[in-house]
Amino acid sequence: MADPTSLTDPLLTDVMAELGDLEDPRIRAVNERHGDDHGVNLTQLRTVAKRLKAQPELARRLWATGDTAARLLAVLICRPRAYAREELDAMLREARTPKVQDWLVTYLVKKSPRAEDLRLVWFADPDPVVASAGWALTTERVRKRPDGLDLGGLLDTIEAEMKGAPERLQWAMNECLGTIGIEFPDHRKRAIAIGERLEVLKDYPTPPGCTSPYVPLWIDEIVRRRSEPA
Known part of the structure; x- marks a missing residue:
């Protein structure tokens, strides 16, 4: 070892x-x-x-x-x-x-002052594994610092490319799609429509009590939870 x-x-x-x-x-x-x-x-x-x-x-x-x-x-x-x-x-x-890639991005890159520079470098990289890291960083920005992002443009790219993307890149794009739909009501209807049309992860086996990664179900569930009285 x-x-x-x-x-x-x-x-x-x-x-x-x-x-x-x-x-x-x-x-x-x-x-x-x-x-x-x-x-x-x-x-x-x-x-x-x-x-x-x-x-x-x-x-x-x-x-x-x-x-x-x-x-x-x-x-x-x-x-x-x-x-x-x-x-x-x-x-x-x-x-x-996969686990090393995930932890590297989550515990190191996202906390680094170089995160935005790397997001821009990785986002359109021809290597789908590298590109998936760029999408993960983009999802982080959608969630925490969306100012300056072209959300409509991201949805355009997801709609055109997610269905045929390799698995890790597809998962990362799917997470970005769901996050846009959850966080931005103005884009929610379109995000759900994209998910319904592409059907990515529609049949993914989801254990009882867990939320499906299929975007239409995922968005509906998280929005419902957030609307419930505290």
Whole structure:
């Protein structure tokens, strides 16, 4: 599991050994069905991160091992402001498992002052995995800082491209579509209509008590909850 350089790095060696001890073949088997290649319980991983606290240099050394569990731990103990735009761009492009990509964007890039620059770079990238990160950052802006965004233009792009997009990019575009419909009543009718016409994730199996990712149902459910008396 460990990178050869860890042999001269006692702290890294200890942490990698601890991650190795947490490896569970049953968890790995489940994760591999979703495209991930680690067998560490994420609650236990967070416990390790809580104990280590922020350690930017250790985070970089963990990332450099290439090991998925180590990279997940790295993004939990990093300092987002310590990373240049070019470094974050390179990290995303070399992170090919879904969980590492998700955590990298959620815990590092979204908290970085370089987030908007990267959103613009990634949004139209020809690599659908990279583009999905750009859409995730766009959804974050729709939710928190929509000023300056062309929401109608985003809906145009989603309507034209989401149906045929690769899975990860399709999920990211679908989330943006739903978020626009939830947050902006003026665009809600069109967002629902796009969802109904494209039928993306319409048949996605949704456990009881959970909200369907199918946009028309998702928008209706969240709007209904928000309208209920507190």
